[in-house]
Amino acid sequence: MATPKLGWVIYNGHLGGKKFLDFAEWIQRAAHANGMEMKIIKNNALLAIVGTDSSILIKEKELPDFVVFSDKDIPLAQQLEAMGVPLFNSSKSIAVCDNKILMYQALSEAGIRIPKTIIAPKIFPGTLPIQLETFAPAISELGFPVIIKEAFGSFGEQVYLVHNKAQLHQKITEIGTEPFVLQEYIQSSHGRDIRINVVGGKVVASMIRTSETDFRANVSRGGSMQQYTPNAKEAQLAIAAAAAVGTDFAGVDLLFGPEGEPLVCEVNSNAHIRSIYDCTGVDVSVPIISYIKEVLS
Incomplete structure (x- = not known):
């Protein structure tokens, strides 16, 4: 009889609230129903060692056969893949x-x-104020209202609907040096x-x-x-x-x-x-x- 597969489901140990652990627990339950051993692991319980002997500092005695990676700790995901552990989803896709x-x-x-999307130019910290005239061609292309989306954000956060040039300039100034896109508003x-x-x-x-x-x-x-x-x-x-x-x-x-x-x-x-x-x-x-x-x- 084949040995049951050992899996880990990794979630972010620093985030409060139930929803992140919730997903891990559902994955664990489904795995157990399929005859798999599944351990829930916090990302901050795994410390990656980079060097000639790349590995991970862990309390676990053995590496898993696979990982369901429900976090956005990309370096940790890449480290596990470098050690030969299959990830679902892969570090690249995440x-x-x-x-x-x-x-x-x-x-x-x-x-x-x-939707038609325009990538905002990169702005380095310490180079403010932002040259707002840079965005005039984007306004001409997309018109108003227009959507602003910061590159990093979840649950609809960091997504804004602006109706005129003054609101656009204010929001871009608030975003500062964070990467973002301007996007066509789909009425x-x-x-x-x-x-x-x-x-x-x-x-x-x-x-x-x-x-x-x-x-x-x-x-x-x-x-x-x-x-x-x-x-x-x-x-x-x-x-x-x-x-x-x-x-x-x-x-x-x-x-x-x-x-x-x-x-x-x-x-x-x-x-x-x-x-x-x-x-x-x-x-x-x-x-x-x-x-x-x-x-x-």
Whole structure:
């Protein structure tokens, strides 16, 4: 009889709140149901040693056969991969999804439909004030209202809707030297989007999210959710987007385009799965573990 696979699910030990441990516990439960041993490990319990004998300082007696990496600690993910441990998702895909600039570039390179997006020039610390006239061509190209998205942010945070030049200049000044993009505002999708969970190139769950009070439909910002069956075009787009950024599993957010054509808002490599379970009854951890088991067999 084959020895059961040993897995780790890694989450960020410094973050408060239940939601980050919550995902790890669901993954652990699904793994145990599939005859796998799964340990929940905090990222700050693993200290990477870089050098001629690259390794990790850990209390565990043996390395896992695989890791479900539910954090954004990219150097730690890379270290584990360098030591020969398969990661789901890979360090590269997490890094791409974590940085919206890299994500939109990857989607665009793959021919995925996204809102028109302009990357703000890099600004080094200590070089303020920002030369706001730099953004005049972007205003001419995108018009108002316009979306500003910081490159790093989750749960709809660090995403802003601005209506005029004064608001734009104020927000850019507040952002300072953080990287960001300017993005076309999709009026037809105001306060609503579709979240599609893709695992192993297949749609496993989907919901529509709506907000009466915010241009963002995130449930964490008070949006409501309803079970939704994507049409063939929406499903194909979500699957293609998840593949374009290299994820094994992802939460793909789609916008309703002005002529009924879906657009990719973003791809989340570390999407939480409780909300979609509450909405649809689908426990996404189950297909995630089934997919990993199939890949490792």
